[in-house]
Amino acid sequence: MRKSVCIIGAGLSGLVCGMRLSRAGFDVQIIEELSYPGGLLASSRIGKEYLELLPHHLRKTDRALLSLTRDLGIYEDITWFDSFWHGLASRKKLGYFTNGFSDLINRLMQEIIDNGGTICYSTTVAEISSNGTPDNKYCTSCVLSNSSRVDFTSDYVIFTGSCRSFVNSSYGLPISINTKDQLMNITYRAEFCLLMVLKSKSSDVYFQKINDGNPFSRIVNHSNSFGLRSYGGNIVYLVGDCSISDPLWVEDDSKIKDIYFAAYKKLFPRITKSDIKAWRLTKIRYAVSERFPETDLTEPAPNVFICSSALVSTNTSSLPENRMDGVVSLANRICEKILSNTNQSEENENDEDQ
Numbered sequence: 001m002r003k004s005v006c007i008i009g010a011g012l013s014g015l016v017c018g019m020r021l022s023r024a025g026f027d028v029q030i031i032e033e034l035s036y037p038g039g040l041l042a043s044s045r046i047g048k049e050y051l052e053l054l055p056h057h058l059r060k061t062d063r064a065l066l067s068l069t070r071d072l073g074i075y076e077d078i079t080w081f082d083s084f085w086h087g088l089a090s091r092k093k094l095g096y097f098t099n100g101f102s103d104l105i106n107r108l109m110q111e112i113i114d115n116g117g118t119i120c121y122s123t124t125v126a127e128i129s130s131n132g133t134p135d136n137k138y139c140t141s142c143v144l145s146n147s148s149r150v151d152f153t154s155d156y157v158i159f160t161g162s163c164r165s166f167v168n169s170s171y172g173l174p175i176s177i178n179t180k181d182q183l184m185n186i187t188y189r190a191e192f193c194l195l196m197v198l199k200s201k202s203s204d205v206y207f208q209k210i211n212d213g214n215p216f217s218r219i220v221n222h223s224n225s226f227g228l229r230s231y232g233g234n235i236v237y238l239v240g241d242c243s244i245s246d247p248l249w250v251e252d253d254s255k256i257k258d259i260y261f262a263a264y265k266k267l268f269p270r271i272t273k274s275d276i277k278a279w280r281l282t283k284i285r286y287a288v289s290e291r292f293p294e295t296d297l298t299e300p301a302p303n304v305f306i307c308s309s310a311l312v313s314t315n316t317s318s319l320p321e322n323r324m325d326g327v328v329s330l331a332n333r334i335c336e337k338i339l340s341n342t343n344q345s346e347e348n349e350n351d352e353d354q
């Protein structure tokens with residue numbers, strides 16, 4: 001019988017899992033709490049282009065990610081640019097898609113939908129539990145934007161949100177206290193990212209790390225490496241850490257923008273407020289995990305998986321960021337495990353029939 005999987009999150013991890021399992025004939029249901037796909041890799045229309053709300057690029061060492069782009073037929077849409085980075089990294093090339101990362105997200109979604117999968121937006125997972133029947137199915141209970149509830153039953157569950165959110169929604173699962181503790185101990189750093197479209201450029205580099213004492217810790221001059229395209233100006237991202245207990249976290253976007261811009265102006269005094277053609281602030285609650293667990297926590301209960309960059313063993317505090325590759329590798333590994341579990345259970349069923 002056709003196996004089913006409920007995937008929580010329509011970011012890169014969830015969509016890669018959805019693509020692989022829908023291709024393998026699974027009944028795929030993706031649940032996303034936001035009203036759009038992409039997660040941290042989401043794009044918005046800027047000028048006549050789609051652009052990521054957070055700065056992203058590819059690197060030649062992103063093996064799993066590049067292999068995914070070949071598989072989806074979009075590898076040829078990547079151009080490799082000089083990085084204009086400081087220091088040793090300046091020799092490395094940075095990759096970017098002709099139409100931005102929205103191409104990658106759209107291609108993944110198209111495959112899932114073509115293979116019969118569905119994606120539900122504005123739907124938040126509240127609880128995952130065993131449904132108590134002998135067929136060992138799981139029930140994922142969700143809350144819709146109009147506060148009504150809906151349940152999805154599936155053979156497998158893949159959770160791609162933060163490890164903390166997973167624990168908070170998995171009281172109904174047979175998970176040991178020790179595993180829950182380890183997942184809860186994975187703390188996350190929150191970040192702000194101010195995306196600005198500026199009339200002129202302030203520097204020639206792509207990436208600049210900023211010393212302590214500034215509200216943001218890095219500047220990414222997207223257009224310096226990837227060109228002006230049809231954005232209508234130079235694209236600059238200012239990315240900074242923030243604690244969610246800091247009163248700034250709940251401030252409105254324009255106030256945070258003003259604080260960030262004032263600090264930017266101190267660094268580049270020739271820039272004035274009238275140089276800003278457009279801006280967009282993104283608050284990222286779970287930007288980077290700060291601690292990597294000692295044990296493998298990717299399958300906390302039988303056939304329930306966590307596919308999260310927090311469980312990928314990279315030095316997440318290191319810059320430049322290069323985490324999508326690890327996320328795609330983990331998604332591939334989880335899907336292989338699900339396919340092998342499915343083959344095993346089908347073999348067992350056949351043995352019982354004979």
Ligand SMILES: Cc1cc2nc3c(=O)[nH]c(=O)nc-3n(C[C@H](O)[C@H](O)[C@H](O)COP(=O)(O)OP(=O)(O)OC[C@H]3O[C@@H](n4cnc5c(N)ncnc54)[C@H](O)[C@@H]3O)c2cc1C
Pocket residue numbers: 008009010011012013014031032033034037038039040041054055056057058123124125126160161162165169191193239284287288307308309321322323324325327
């Ligand atoms: C500022 C910044 C810059 C970065 N730049 C790079 C880069 O240049 N190169 C690189 O390799 N990596 C980069 N990264 C990392 C990269 O963005 C992530 O590794 C990748 O996008 C993670 O994808 P994901 O699907 O695992 O998680 P996410 O993108 O976080 O997706 C998880 C999804 O699950 C949804 N969700 C969570 N909980 C629930 C729930 N209870 N119910 C329903 N839905 C839920 C969320 O809304 C979200 O859409 C960057 C990250 C940041 C913050």
